[in-house]
Amino acid sequence: MEVFRGVEFAALRLWPCGSFLHADEDGRSVYHGSVRDGDAWLPNAVWAVEELVAGASHTRYVLLRGAYGRYLGAGAPDARDRDQERCACPLPSCPLPCCSLQAAQRDRDDAEPDDIMWRPIGCSGTDIAGSVVLLQDRSGRYLRGNQGFLSRHHGVSVDVNIGNEMTLRWEVVRVRVPTRPERPIVPHLPCWPLLNREIQFVTVDDADNFGFGSVRFTGRSVELLREDLMRRIGYDDFTMCVRAGRHGRLTPLFIDLPHSRETLCIVLIRPSTPVNDRLLTSILKAEDDATKAAAVELQHRQELLWEREEALRVRTETALRRWEGRLQGRERATRVREDASLQRWMEGLGRRELALTQREERVSGMEATHRAATSRDKPSAPLLKKEDNIWEKRQMSLSISLLTPLALLFSVRPLIPAEYDHYILMAFIAIWGLGSLAFQFGLFGSNSGEKSFSRFVFISFTALVLYTLHLEMMEAKGYSAAPLSPLADVSNVTLFPVVLDDQTWTVIFWIYFVLVLSGHLYAWATAYITGSDKDLE
Numbered sequence: 001m002e003v004f005r006g007v008e009f010a011a012l013r014l015w016p017c018g019s020f021l022h023a024d025e026d027g028r029s030v031y032h033g034s035v036r037d038g039d040a041w042l043p044n045a046v047w048a049v050e051e052l053v054a055g056a057s058h059t060r061y062v063l064l065r066g067a068y069g070r071y072l073g074a075g076a077p078d079a080r081d082r083d084q085e086r087c088a089c090p091l092p093s094c095p096l097p098c099c100s101l102q103a104a105q106r107d108r109d110d111a112e113p114d115d116i117m118w119r120p121i122g123c124s125g126t127d128i129a130g131s132v133v134l135l136q137d138r139s140g141r142y143l144r145g146n147q148g149f150l151s152r153h154h155g156v157s158v159d160v161n162i163g164n165e166m167t168l169r170w171e172v173v174r175v176r177v178p179t180r181p182e183r184p185i186v187p188h189l190p191c192w193p194l195l196n197r198e199i200q201f202v203t204v205d206d207a208d209n210f211g212f213g214s215v216r217f218t219g220r221s222v223e224l225l226r227e228d229l230m231r232r233i234g235y236d237d238f239t240m241c242v243r244a245g246r247h248g249r250l251t252p253l254f255i256d257l258p259h260s261r262e263t264l265c266i267v268l269i270r271p272s273t274p275v276n277d278r279l280l281t282s283i284l285k286a287e288d289d290a291t292k293a294a295a296v297e298l299q300h301r302q303e304l305l306w307e308r309e310e311a312l313r314v315r316t317e318t319a320l321r322r323w324e325g326r327l328q329g330r331e332r333a334t335r336v337r338e339d340a341s342l343q344r345w346m347e348g349l350g351r352r353e354l355a356l357t358q359r360e361e362r363v364s365g366m367e368a369t370h371r372a373a374t375s376r377d378k379p380s381a382p383l384l385k386k387e388d389n390i391w392e393k394r395q396m397s398l399s400i401s402l403l404t405p406l407a408l409l410f411s412v413r414p415l416i417p418a419e420y421d422h423y424i425l426m427a428f429i430a431i432w433g434l435g436s437l438a439f440q441f442g443l444f445g446s447n448s449g450e451k452s453f454s455r456f457v458f459i460s461f462t463a464l465v466l467y468t469l470h471l472e473m474m475e476a477k478g479y480s481a482a483p484l485s486p487l488a489d490v491s492n493v494t495l496f497p498v499v500l501d502d503q504t505w506t507v508i509f510w511i512y513f514v515l516v517l518s519g520h521l522y523a524w525a526t527a528y529i530t531g532s533d534k535d536l537e
Contacts, residue, residue, distance in 0.1 A: 023066030027258025
C-alpha cells in the first residue's frame, strides 16, 4: 500500500513493456496500449485512487476509478450481466476462483464489492523499481496484461496463474490532473450511428436542496449535453460529474460520453458546493427520500386508481342493473303484446274454424238433401226399362207417322182438286212440322254430344222438308188432273171465298217456318239448361 500512499491519480504501466492500462470508450471494457507522443496523459489512461479498509483484519485495499466513473474489476464487460461471469472450464458451475476472467469497468452498487477491491503486493528484485506491484483482488486473483503481436490494444484478464509473473507486474505512475475542470479537456469527436440514451441528472443548490430529472439525449458530445442541461435548469455555473452505482464516487466528465446506449447518471455541482463524502451521503439520502416519496406517490396513485376503479365498477354495476331492469321491462311488455296478439289470432282462428264447421254442416245438409231428392226422383231400373220401351215405340210410331204422309202425299196429290191444293199442302206442312217437334222430343242419344248433334241434324232436316214443301206448294198451279169439285160453282159460292196470291202464301209459310225453328231452338236451350239431355247415372 506504500506505493499508493498520497496518490490521487495514477497510471498503470505494464512493466517493462511500456503500455498503459486504458478504460475503453464503450464504458465497460479495458485494455493496455501505448500513449501516443504529444498527447500527454490521455484521460482514458488515468485512474483515480481510492483507499478502502475492509474485513475483520482491517485490510487496506485500493479502488481504481476510470474516466467514466466506473471501477477496475474482474468480470464480463457488461458488469450488470452476471450470467456472463463464467469461466471456460467444462464444469457447469465452477465454485473456485481459479479460472481466467476478463477485466472490466464495474459499477459500485455495494459498499464493499469484492470484484473491484485490489491489494497491491510489492515485487522484489534488483532490476525492479519500487513502484512495481502485483494487483490482487479480494478473491485471490491477479490482474494480468495479455500479450499480442498484431493487435494495437491488448486484453487484460484476471486469474490466479502466477507462472508468468512478467505479465502481472504493474508500475504505478503518479499523474497530476485538475481536480474540477470547468470544460472537457478532449474535443468532441463525431460518432456514427448516433446513439440515443437516457440521462438522469441531479441538481444541487447552495442550500443542499436536490432536484431530480431525466432527459433523452442523442450523441456523445459533452458540450451539447451541457447546453441542453443549461436550457433546462436555467443556469450555467456547474460542473458535470458522473456516478457509477449507488456507492460510486463523483467523477468529473473529462471526455465525451461512452460509446453505448446505457443510462448515464450525472450530478451537476455548483462552484460553492463542496465535493466530499457528505455530499454523496446527502445525495444518497435525497435519492432514498425521492424513492420513498415516489413510492408514497405511487401508493397514493394506486389508491386513487383503486378508488376510481371501485367507483367505476359501482357505476357500471348500477348502470348494468338499470339496463337489465329496462330490458326486463321491455321483455315483459313485448311478452304481453305477443300474448295479446297471439290471443287475438287464436280467437280469429276459432271464429274461422267455427264458420268453416258451420259451412261444412250446411254443405253436408245440402248434400244429404240432394241425395234424398235424387234418390226420390230417380226411377228404378224396371221403370227405366219400361220407359225405354215406351219411347222406342213412340219413336217408331212417330217415324211412321212422319214418313207415311210424305209417301202418301205424292201419291194422292194428283187427286186433290186444284183449288184445294194450297190449303191441303199447307195443312200437311203444319201437321208434319208438329210431328217433327214431337219426334225430336222423343229422341235420345248415349250422351249430350250425340243428342246435340241429333237435334242439329233433325232441325236441318225439318227446315229442308219444310222448304221443299214450300217449293212444291209454289208449283201447285194447274198441277192437279182432278176435275173441279161440285161445290166449286154452286150459286157462285165457293168453299174458300178468299183467293190468296203467291206472295201471301210465301209470307204465311215463312212465319210458320220461323215458329217451328224457334220451337226447336227453345227445346234445345231448355234441355241444355236443365240438363235433361244428360245420361242417367
